[in-house]
Amino acid sequence: MKYIDEYRDPKLARQLLQEISRKTTRHWTIMEICGGQTHSILRNGIDQLLPAEIELVHGPGCPVCVTPLESIERALAIASQNNVIFTSFGDMLRVPGNSKDLFMVRSEGGDVRIVFSPLDALQIARDNPSKEVVFLAVGFETTAPANAMAVYQAAREGIGNFSVIVSQVLVPPAMRAILSSPDNRVQGFLAAGHVCAVMGYSEYEPIAEEFNVPIVPTGFEPVDLLAGILKTVEMLEEGKAGVVNRYGRVVSREGNPAARKIIGKVFEVTDRQWRGIGTILGSGLGLRKEFEGFDAEKKFGVIHIVATESPLCMSGSVLQGKLKPDACPAFGRECTPAHPLGATMVSSEGACAAYYNYHRNVTAL
Amino acid sequence: MSISPACPAPIQQHETVQMAHGAGGRLSQALMQRVFMPHLSNAFLDQLDDQAKFDLPAGRTAFTTDTYVVSPVFFPGGNIGELAVHGTVNDLAVGGARPFYLSAGFVLEEGLPLTELETIVRSMAEAARKAGVMIVTGDTKVVGKGQCDKLFINTSGIGIVREGISVSCRNLQTGDSIILSGSVGDHGMAIMTSREGLSFQSSITSDTAALNAMIEAILDAVPSVHAMRDPTRGGVAATLNELAVSSSAGIEIREGTIPVKPDVRGACELLGIDPLHVANEGKLVLSAAAEDAAKVIEVMRSFECGRDAAVIGSVVGDHPGMVVMRTAFGSRRVIDLPLGEQLPRIC
Amino acid sequence: MCLAIPGKLIEISIENGLKMGVVDVNGSKTRACLEYVPDIQAGQYTIIHAGFALKIIDEEEAAESLKLWQEIFESGAFDHDGEIPYTVIT
Numbered sequence: 155m156k157y158i159d160e161y162r163d164p165k166l167a168r169q170l171l172q173e174i175s176r177k178t179t180r181h182w183t184i185m186e187i188c189g190g191q192t193h194s195i196l197r198n199g200i201d202q203l204l205p206a207e208i209e210l211v212h213g214p215g216c217p218v219c220v221t222p223l224e225s226i227e228r229a230l231a232i233a234s235q236n237n238v239i240f241t242s243f244g245d246m247l248r249v250p251g252n253s254k255d256l257f258m259v260r261s262e263g264g265d266v267r268i269v270f271s272p273l274d275a276l277q278i279a280r281d282n283p284s285k286e287v288v289f290l291a292v293g294f295e296t297t298a299p300a301n302a303m304a305v306y307q308a309a310r311e312g313i314g315n316f317s318v319i320v321s322q323v324l325v326p327p328a329m330r331a332i333l334s335s336p337d338n339r340v341q342g343f344l345a346a347g348h349v350c351a352v353m354g355y356s357e358y359e360p361i362a363e364e365f366n367v368p369i370v371p372t373g374f375e376p377v378d379l380l381a382g383i384l385k386t387v388e389m390l391e392e393g394k395a396g397v398v399n400r401y402g403r404v405v406s407r408e409g410n411p412a413a414r415k416i417i418g419k420v421f422e423v424t425d426r427q428w429r430g431i432g433t434i435l436g437s438g439l440g441l442r443k444e445f446e447g448f449d450a451e452k453k454f455g456v457i458h459i460v461a462t463e464s465p466l467c468m469s470g471s472v473l474q475g476k477l478k479p480d481a482c483p484a485f486g487r488e489c490t491p492a493h494p495l496g497a498t499m500v501s502s503e504g505a506c507a508a509y510y511n512y513h514r515n516v517t518a519l
Numbered sequence: 520m521s522i523s524p525a526c527p528a529p530i531q532q533h534e535t536v537q538m539a540h541g542a543g544g545r546l547s548q549a550l551m552q553r554v555f556m557p558h559l560s561n562a563f564l565d566q567l568d569d570q571a572k573f574d575l576p577a578g579r580t581a582f583t584t585d586t587y588v589v590s591p592v593f594f595p596g597g598n599i600g601e602l603a604v605h606g607t608v609n610d611l612a613v614g615g616a617r618p619f620y621l622s623a624g625f626v627l628e629e630g631l632p633l634t635e636l637e638t639i640v641r642s643m644a645e646a647a648r649k650a651g652v653m654i655v656t657g658d659t660k661v662v663g664k665g666q667c668d669k670l671f672i673n674t675s676g677i678g679i680v681r682e683g684i685s686v687s688c689r690n691l692q693t694g695d696s697i698i699l700s701g702s703v704g705d706h707g708m709a710i711m712t713s714r715e716g717l718s719f720q721s722s723i724t725s726d727t728a729a730l731n732a733m734i735e736a737i738l739d740a741v742p743s744v745h746a747m748r749d750p751t752r753g754g755v756a757a758t759l760n761e762l763a764v765s766s767s768a769g770i771e772i773r774e775g776t777i778p779v780k781p782d783v784r785g786a787c788e789l790l791g792i793d794p795l796h797v798a799n800e801g802k803l804v805l806s807a808a809a810e811d812a813a814k815v816i817e818v819m820r821s822f823e824c825g826r827d828a829a830v831i832g833s834v835v836g837d838h839p840g841m842v843v844m845r846t847a848f849g850s851r852r853v854i855d856l857p858l859g860e861q862l863p864r865i866c
Numbered sequence: 867m868c869l870a871i872p873g874k875l876i877e878i879s880i881e882n883g884l885k886m887g888v889v890d891v892n893g894s895k896t897r898a899c900l901e902y903v904p905d906i907q908a909g910q911y912t913i914i915h916a917g918f919a920l921k922i923i924d925e926e927e928a929a930e931s932l933k934l935w936q937e938i939f940e941s942g943a944f945d946h947d948g949e950i951p952y953t954v955i956t
Contacts, residue, residue, distance in 0.1 A: 155872070155891075160928075166932075167848050168849075199848060203849065243864065244790075244862030270865075270916065300899070311883075351913065410921060413902040718917055719896050721895065722894070785894035864869060866869055
């Protein structure tokens with residue numbers, strides 16, 4: 155596969171690993187922001203191959219994991235209604251609310267459908283004019299253009315039976331929150347390559363300067379990840395801060411202007427609650443006033459629904475890089491992918507699930 | 520004034536399945552004669568008794584059953600009919616048995632076009648003929664619209680275990696080679712990419728196939744094969760885990776040795792699905808002593824369904840009950856059982 | 867967070883007023899919205915996320931960075947033959 159296989163080349167990976175080893179003189183803690191990167195690191199065992207001095211901690215970049223329990227409960231309430239076709243990315247179907255997930259709603263007779271693109275949900279709305287079609291619009295900046303376009307297009311075509319539950323979050327405020335925390339250990343970041351494909355990386359420059367950290371936009375294949383880690387280590391060793399792009403084939407400084415334009419038309423920045431972490435100011439996107447007719451939470455009157463987390467779940471600490479998943483007392487006991495307490499155990503890119511799937515008992519090897 | 524001498528006669532020629540087709544009366548018989556018998560007719564079934572009576576060759580009897588509920592019922596590369604024959608034939612064959620006789624039970628949804636049913640029955644007959652088995656008894660029921668998805672089929676099968684053959688998932692031995700008969704994920708991805716709502720124009724076709732002829736030839740060449748399984752639901756990952764747990768043995772597989780067709784791989788990458796977790800319907804996972812591996816591979820490759828056969832790993836003394844992948848980079852990761860249905864993901 | 871996979875654009879069309887296309891991902895073809903890559907031409911590679919093309923892949927930059935790595939490594943700046951450092955996570 156062009157643009158994938160070159161970046162899974164074991165020889166190149168080995169050379170990058172040797173170079174990382176050669177450059178590393180002391181312990182460094184580096185956070186990969188994106189859950190997709192966490193997944194790839196664990197799947198390819200990159201953490202096992204790095205010098206012992208390099209500690210990777212796993213960031214909050216998993217939209218499934220940080221979607222607040224409240225949004226899940228509201229989604230479940232809407233999906234259970236009679237005249238509703240509820241649509242979602244496959245990722246969200248197993249995310250547990252307080253007592254059930256979307257699969258269970260489906261088993262109780264709810265019409266819950268998986269879509270690959272938000273435009274597929276819009277097509278379902280066109281095809282079923284007598285039904286209400288609701289889409290669970292989760293995501294980081296990468297998914298925001300797709301979610302925004304579905305709403306924008308619905309407005310343009312006047313598709314009144316379409317609405318969305320928005321749980322859109324933004325990376326930079328979360329990075330600031332992590333760096334501002336008094337017990338922060340993160341010294342450098344691999345920024346999420348596909349977020350940067352949309353947003354560019356200029357907004358990371360003030361963060362790098364303010365907190366004096368290296369931030370390296372990085373891809374997802376093993377060679378990309380190692381190149382990103384190598385650059386971060388080099389900058390740390392040299393005492394340099396700043397933003398250096400290591401995903402040049404996809405990321406430019408300005409990102410994707412056409413995508414940013416539609417995001418700006420449909421959404422505005424709001425405060426947002428992150429599951430397990432709490433509310434971070436200015437860390438989310440909500441529908442602008444002129445699109446509030448597409449807000450499913452208002453349309454279905456579910457704003458009053460609130461929810462509380464399992465006290466056993468420590469996913470907030472995991473998402474901030476303060477706790478390794480397998481150091482949680484509930485890990486692999488009360489909490490498994492089959493019976494997840496928190497969303498980090500549900501999403502395949504959630505750090506807990508990635509540890510469970512690829513690393514469990516790895517010490518026994 | 521004239522009085523009509525007869526009430527209007529009920530319609531007896533339907534183009535779709537009616538509730539009455541399952542009621543045991545005239546319409547049931549018409550369905551048999553029109554759709555089933557022309558294709559499935561054989562000396563046993565033609566008796567139209569409530570049971571088939573037959574003699575079996577000497578040896579241990581193997582008996583299995585499976586129910587097929589695939590949606591859509593027509594998929595690229597096949598349909599539910601041939602799948603229902605292949606699946607049960609394969610379940611017998613991987614136990615070292617020669618399959619002989621099958622039963623077929625149909626649950627039909629009211630409104631199913633008879634032409635579709637006939638296509639499916641014809642495929643079953645064709646699949647049975649090719650696999651050298653006979654469908655000797657059957658049953659048909661009809662349920663109301665919406666109570667099933669077009670049709671469900673149950674098939675049971677009877678076979679005789681070959682003399683001197685003892686394959687079992689508890690038989691893995693340290694040092695064995697783990698052999699896979701071909702590419703993974705074809706069936707599951709053919710189904711997934713042909714479902715509505717996923718925006719695919721896919722070329723992927725199901726691998727549905729009967730494995731009994733190939734298995735027969737393998738056992739002729741290497742009677743001492745230790746274990747065989749067909750990696751259906753849950754994919755190769757689930758099958759390897761079952762073998763490792765049943766035998767309390769460790770399995771190490773090597774990344775890069777597992778054949779995946781290019782388009783299957785493309786779809787898996789795009790949907791974020793691990794091909795090792797995806798269902799197959801015409802593949803064989805086999806464990807045999809390392810010195811027999813080359814012979815097994817040679818036999819497999821002489822069959823269409825085994826053309827891409829490869830050694831994918833070995834049975835090891837470490838980590839009993841666990842399957843571990845040695846990555847292309849030299850690291851290791853656990854290959855776990857997949858959790859339920861494979862879902863396309865965006866993250 | 868975000869699975870985005872490279873594919874080659876093979877067909878462009880307009881649906882419901884939106885620029886759409888068919889993208890070939892290693893032989894599997896999928897529909898994608900092209901509104902965010904207005905300049906894309908058939909034959910170019912793009913990355914697809916949630917049914918949207920997000921960026922035309924910069925072929926030149928990709929080739930250059932790969933070449934650069936290979937050159938650095940081939941210049942013998944460091945030892946080629948060492949084993950991969952291997953540590954087991956505890």
